[in-house]
Amino acid sequence: MVLSGIWRKNENSRDPLPPNLIVSHDKAVPPNSVQELCASVGWSRREPDLIVKALANSLAVVSIWVDGELIGFARATGDKVFNATIWDMVVRPDFQRMGVGRLVMAELLKELDEEYGIPLVTLYADPGTDGFYKRFGFLCDPSGVRGMFREKLDY
Amino acid sequence: MVLSGIWRKNENSRDPLPPNLIVSHDKAVPPNSVQELCASVGWSRREPDLIVKALANSLAVVSIWVDGELIGFARATGDKVFNATIWDMVVRPDFQRMGVGRLVMAELLKELDEEYGIPLVTLYADPGTDGFYKRFGFLCDPSGVRGMFREKLDY
Numbered sequence: 001m002v003l004s005g006i007w008r009k010n011e012n013s014r015d016p017l018p019p020n021l022i023v024s025h026d027k028a029v030p031p032n033s034v035q036e037l038c039a040s041v042g043w044s045r046r047e048p049d050l051i052v053k054a055l056a057n058s059l060a061v062v063s064i065w066v067d068g069e070l071i072g073f074a075r076a077t078g079d080k081v082f083n084a085t086i087w088d089m090v091v092r093p094d095f096q097r098m099g100v101g102r103l104v105m106a107e108l109l110k111e112l113d114e115e116y117g118i119p120l121v122t123l124y125a126d127p128g129t130d131g132f133y134k135r136f137g138f139l140c141d142p143s144g145v146r147g148m149f150r151e152k153l154d155y
Numbered sequence: 156m157v158l159s160g161i162w163r164k165n166e167n168s169r170d171p172l173p174p175n176l177i178v179s180h181d182k183a184v185p186p187n188s189v190q191e192l193c194a195s196v197g198w199s200r201r202e203p204d205l206i207v208k209a210l211a212n213s214l215a216v217v218s219i220w221v222d223g224e225l226i227g228f229a230r231a232t233g234d235k236v237f238n239a240t241i242w243d244m245v246v247r248p249d250f251q252r253m254g255v256g257r258l259v260m261a262e263l264l265k266e267l268d269e270e271y272g273i274p275l276v277t278l279y280a281d282p283g284t285d286g287f288y289k290r291f292g293f294l295c296d297p298s299g300v301r302g303m304f305r306e307k308l309d310y
Contacts, residue, residue: 077232077240079208079232081205081208085277113307120306121304124302125301127299127301130303139304145281146282146285147277147278148278148285148293150264151275151297152275
């Protein structure tokens with residue numbers, strides 16, 4: 001799907017969206033492209049076969065491409081009914097501040113809304129990014145609910 | 156699976172676990188039982204057919220039964236590889252403070268660990284419950300990461 005013109009009018013971003021931008025909702029994103037994109041923002045390496053499996057088991061996957069290169073990505077997991085959680089929201093550094101992240105979020109939420117009608121969408125926001133997500137109606141710790149994590153580094 | 160004796164030794168709980176307790180990891184929990192349990196703690200009603208679908212699409216479901224009645228429950232969604240999120244952790248009020256919640260969590264985490272080996276398990280803790288989850292290695296907002304929610308009440 002080629003992006004419609006409306007997304008180019010993004011007055012709060014530093015630069016306009018890049019031309020020739022393509023939005024995909026295909027879960028079969030090549031794992032090497034995902035690895036490269038994640039490496040560009042300093043995320044740790046994940047095995048290609050595990051990436052393929054995780055994407056296939058995701059509810060929705062959005063990828064943004066320019067000239068055959070993956071420059072933006074996010075996905076959501078969930079039960080297809082009551083809730084979804086957004087993970088791995090990433091934009092390649094040389095394409096940041098152009099509205100690509102907003103496009104990724106809008107496309108992902110559109111799929112969660114239109115395909116599944118999921119009432120509760122959650123995410124875990126890195127420090128300083130909550131303002132970005134508030135634009136899409138996300139609230140921090142509503143009613144005192146706290147995000148908690150158990151990480152096992154020995155897997 | 157009948158519970159092993161070790162869970163009966165729960166010195167921090169007010170009362171011992173009830174006898175004749177049965178632990179199940181079957182996703183096909185009757186939706187009416189889930190509804191009744193959720194109603195017992197004041198949660199809003201969900202349609203039975205949606206409950207069935209959501210449980211089938213969950214990664215793991217743990218239910219605790221006494222004399223044929225569902226008294227404890229939790230489930231997890233996720234991508235089967237990198238992450239899982241725990242939802243709907245509930246213990247019937249007349250069976251609280253006996254260690255049932257701890258048993259539910261232990262059984263759920265055991266399945267996530269042994270079946271999938273998932274490195275990151277997350278949850279959203281209601282106010283005042285974070286101490287409970289800390290016992291299982293969960294941390295609040297590590298590195299400043301914040302849980303965020305977008306709720307649509309019109310679905």
